[in-house]
Amino acid sequence: MLVVKALTKRFGTNTAVDNASFTVDEPKMIxxxxxxxxxxxxxxxxxxxxxxxxxxxxSFEGRDVLTLTGRARREWxxxxxxxxxxxxxxxxxxxxxxxxxxxxxxxxxxxxxxNLFPRDDIHRAIDILERLGVAEHAAKRAEAxxxxxxxxxxxxxxxxxxxxxxxxxxPIASLDPMNAQTVMEALRRxxxxxxxxxxxxLHTLDTARRYCDRIIGMRDGRIVFDGTPAQLTTGxxxxxxxxxADFSEGATSTAINDHEPVEEAERLxxxxxx
Amino acid sequence: MSFVETDxxxxxxxxxxxxxxxxxxxxxxxxxxxxxxxxxxxxxNAGGFWDGILNVFDFPAAVxxxxxxxxxxxxxxxVTYFPSLVETLNIAAVATLVGTIFGxxxxxxxxxxxxxWPRLTGLFRRxxxxxxxxPEIVVALVLIFVLGGGPVPAMIAIAFHTSGALGKLFSxxxxxADLKPVxxxxxxxxxWGQRMWLGIIPQVSPNYFSYALLRFExxxxxxxxxxxVGAGGLGYELKNAMSWGQGKYDEAAAIFxxxxxxxxxxxxxxxxxxxxxxxxxxx
Numbered sequence: 333m334l335v336v337k338a339l340t341k342r343f344g345t346n347t348a349v350d351n352a353s354f355t356v357d358e359p360k361m362i363x364x365x366x367x368x369x370x371x372x373x374x375x376x377x378x379x380x381x382x383x384x385x386x387x388x389x390x391s392f393e394g395r396d397v398l399t400l401t402g403r404a405r406r407e408w409x410x411x412x413x414x415x416x417x418x419x420x421x422x423x424x425x426x427x428x429x430x431x432x433x434x435x436x437x438x439x440x441x442x443x444x445x446x447n448l449f450p451r452d453d454i455h456r457a458i459d460i461l462e463r464l465g466v467a468e469h470a471a472k473r474a475e476a477x478x479x480x481x482x483x484x485x486x487x488x489x490x491x492x493x494x495x496x497x498x499x500x501x502x503p504i505a506s507l508d509p510m511n512a513q514t515v516m517e518a519l520r521r522x523x524x525x526x527x528x529x530x531x532x533x534l535h536t537l538d539t540a541r542r543y544c545d546r547i548i549g550m551r552d553g554r555i556v557f558d559g560t561p562a563q564l565t566t567g568x569x570x571x572x573x574x575x576x577a578d579f580s581e582g583a584t585s586t587a588i589n590d591h592e593p594v595e596e597a598e599r600l601x602x603x604x605x606x
Numbered sequence: 607m608s609f610v611e612t613d614x615x616x617x618x619x620x621x622x623x624x625x626x627x628x629x630x631x632x633x634x635x636x637x638x639x640x641x642x643x644x645x646x647x648x649x650x651n652a653g654g655f656w657d658g659i660l661n662v663f664d665f666p667a668a669v670x671x672x673x674x675x676x677x678x679x680x681x682x683x684x685v686t687y688f689p690s691l692v693e694t695l696n697i698a699a700v701a702t703l704v705g706t707i708f709g710x711x712x713x714x715x716x717x718x719x720x721x722x723w724p725r726l727t728g729l730f731r732r733x734x735x736x737x738x739x740x741p742e743i744v745v746a747l748v749l750i751f752v753l754g755g756g757p758v759p760a761m762i763a764i765a766f767h768t769s770g771a772l773g774k775l776f777s778x779x780x781x782x783a784d785l786k787p788v789x790x791x792x793x794x795x796x797x798w799g800q801r802m803w804l805g806i807i808p809q810v811s812p813n814y815f816s817y818a819l820l821r822f823e824x825x826x827x828x829x830x831x832x833x834x835v836g837a838g839g840l841g842y843e844l845k846n847a848m849s850w851g852q853g854k855y856d857e858a859a860a861i862f863x864x865x866x867x868x869x870x871x872x873x874x875x876x877x878x879x880x881x882x883x884x885x886x887x888x889x
Contacts, residue, residue, distance in 0.1 A: 380793050409795030420790030424808040433804065437795025444800045486790070493794055 333357055334497075334529070339388035341374050341553075348374040350553035352388070356546075359496075359529040361520060363544035365537060367573050371553040372533040376499045379531075380414045381405055392497070410437035413490030417502035419482040423475035427466070427485050430474050431457040434492025453492075460488045464518055480511025487518055491526075498522065500532035504539065516543050537569055672855030683860030687843055691864050693757060694839035697832075698825040701761045705768025705825075706818045712769060713776030714802050719785060722798045731777075737770025746832050760837030764825050772821055779813045780806060812883045819876040826872055830865055840865060 334356040341349040349371040356362065364372045377383040379390065381397065390397045392412075400408050413434070421430045432449045434457075439449075461467040464484045469477055474485060483503060490498050500519060504512035520543050523530045534540045540547050541561040549557030549564075549572035557568055570579050648655045673680070715721055716730035742763045749759035788805035796804070833841015840861060847858040 382789065382792055406795035406797070409793060414790075414793035416786070416790060416793075418786050420786040420793075422787040422790070422804055422808060423784075425804070433791060433796070434794050436791060436797075436800050436804075439800070441797055441799035441803070445803055489790075489794065 333359070333393060335389070335391050337389040339375070339378065339390055340386050341371070341378060341383065342386045347553050349378070349385075352550075352553075352555050354548065354555060354558055356529065359523070359527050360545045361523045361530045361543060362532070362546045362548060363540035364531065364533045364548045364550060365535070365540050365572060366550035368535075370550040372550055373501050375550070376414065376501050376531065376533060379497075380412050380499055381409060382414070406437045410493050411495050412497045412499065413493045413495035415483070415486050415490055415498065415500040415503050417505045419474075419479070419486045421474040421482055421486060421489070424473060426471055427461065427474055427477070428454065428457050428470050430485055431460060431488045431492050434489040437493070457488070457492055460491050461485070463491075464488055465514075478511070479507050480514055483507060483511070483515050484518060487515070487522070491522065495528065497529045497531065500530065502533050502535060505535055512539070519543070537564070540564075669855040669859050672853055673859045676856045679856060680860055680863075683857050684864060687840065687857075687861055687864055690838075690840045690843045691868060694829045694833065694841065695826060695868070697757050697761050697764065697829040697837070697839055698822060701764035701768055701829070702818060702822045702825050704761070704765040705772055705821065706814070708765070708769035709772030709776055710807075710814065712773035713780055714806065716773065717777045717780040720780060720783070720788060720802065720806060734770045734773040734777075737766055738774060739770075740767065742767045742828050742832060743835060746837055747835055750836055755836035755838065757838045760829060760832040760839070763832065763837075764828050767828075768821055768825060772817060775817045776810070776814055779810045779817075783809045816880045816883045819880055823869070823872050823876055826869060 336355070337353050339349055339352045340347065352371075352375065364375065366372055374383060378385045379397070381400065385398050388398070392408075395408065397408055397412075422433070429447075432453060435449070435453055436444065458467060458470055461470055464487060466477075466481050466484045466488070469481060469485075474482060477485065487498075498519070503519065504515050507515060516539060519530050519532065522528055532544070534544075541564065544561060547557065547559065547561055547564050548555055549568070551572055551574060557564065557572055566579075570576070573579065651658070712730055712734050715723070716727045716734065718724065718727055721727045721730075745766050746760055746763035749762055750756075753759050783806050785805075787809075788801050791801045791805045829837075829839060830841045830844075833839045833843070834845045836842065844858060844861045844865075847854045847861060
């Protein structure tokens with residue numbers, strides 16, 4: 333289905349993604365983990381074609397993604413929705429308009445200028461908002477919503493594209509734990525109910541473990557781990573993050589559960605302060 | 607420790623002394639330029655500056671002499687010239703509108719990060735430089751020669767200059783625009799025009815509007831001046847009334863009053879609107 337072969341991206345002398353290869357045979361929910369600067373974002377941006385790759389191949393259902401141009405490239409972008417850490421909505425426009433932007437790849441510029449969206453699309457946009465539980469904010473400006481609501485609007489925009497793949501670049505990194513959970517559950521539901529592939533960059537291990545079927549670990553641009561959540565032991569995680577023996581998952585956890593992780597985090601902080 | 611301190615003090619005193627020296631040199635150069643420029647201008651002047659300065663008030667006096675006895679006709683003159691005023695305002699309004707459209711396009715094409723063709727930003731910037739550098743009156747003179755007198759050449763001339771001037775200001779506004787919405791739109795496969803229209807324009811439009819209003823004020827003055835070279839409107843009437851020895855200074859006075867009131871009116875209105883715009887939507 334998705335085949336990535338020796339994908340590489342260089343910025344000057346710095347290699348952001350180094351010879352990354354993997355294949356995905358069926359729509360799965362995949363989490364990519366790794367510390368900041370490991371190349372996770374660059375990889376997703378290359379997939380969506382926001383950034384051009386330096387070398388390598390990427391094909392989806394036989395489509396050679398990296399060589400697409402013009403109309404074909406816009407069609408691919410319609411099939412491959414993206415969700416950003418900072419939501420990247422148009423803040424001054426209302427929520428439904430933002431969701432309707434998902435159809436821009438099929439719209440002419442002139443129709444866009446006069447705000448001519450078909451009535452069916454408008455109804456569909458509101459249905460999607462309903463599904464994600466933010467329909468009551470439909471007429472508000474996007475900037476008036478909370479972070480978690482904005483991210484759900486961004487997911488609605490992605491669904492409006494009716495994509496085959498949803499890429500999520502740190503979708504919960506600027507959200508509080510409650511909203512993070514809502515957003516992750518929404519992504520998981522979309523994967524299960526619609527059968528769409530979801531690839532999410534995550535920076536908390538427990539999130540990746542809980543919501544993903546498969547986890548890919550990146551370090552300094554290379555893929556250093558590729559397996560199931562069960563295979564991701566603490567030792568492996570230490571390798572991915574390049575951390576020492578005092579590394580603990582609980583310290584970065586954003587989950588709302590027992591007190592243990594919090595206590596552990598506090599103990600760690602106390603240790604640092606000494 | 608103390609050694610370092612004294613060293614530091616000495617350095618700072620030297621720095622201050624150097625700054626003072628530069629300031630003094632700048633002042634000397636400035637004074638020299640002033641004096642030499644003035645003597646040159648004075649020697650080239652037809653009558654000589656010091657002889658002419660005493661006659662400065664002759665013209666207002668002549669205007670007053672013509673107007674005072676016919677003061678009752680002044681309201682009539684104001685009505686007579688009102689259509690020309692409307693023409694002048696029309697030229698300015700259309701030119702501002704056209705200039706804003708072209709300025710917007712040029713500014714988007716010349717802002718790094720959002721340009722359609724990133725390698726051509728330099729080219730579009732130079733185009734705007736040229737458009738800005740050529741004064742309206744030069745363009746108008748050429749166009750009047752080609753197209754004949756009238757409001758259209760004046761409109762084109764002002765629109766040309768306005769595109770360049772507003773393009774520069776707009777592109778500075780664009781540089782401060784948030785690119786996140788643009789990236790979001792790019793990810794769904796939106797074209798450049800769609801990204802600009804939905805991602806950039808909503809953010810920058812209050813600032814654009816404020817600059818366009820400011821330009822409208824300037825263009826009213828420009829359009830009045832262009833009348834002098836035969837582009838119609840109030841300036842044309844003023845030139846006719848002011849020509850020597852016709853005894854029509856009372857009409858000139860009426861035109862001066864109209865022009866003054868109009869400019870004050872639009873200055874006030876536009877500064878009021880701009881204050882409100884930058885008050886609420888500024889970022």
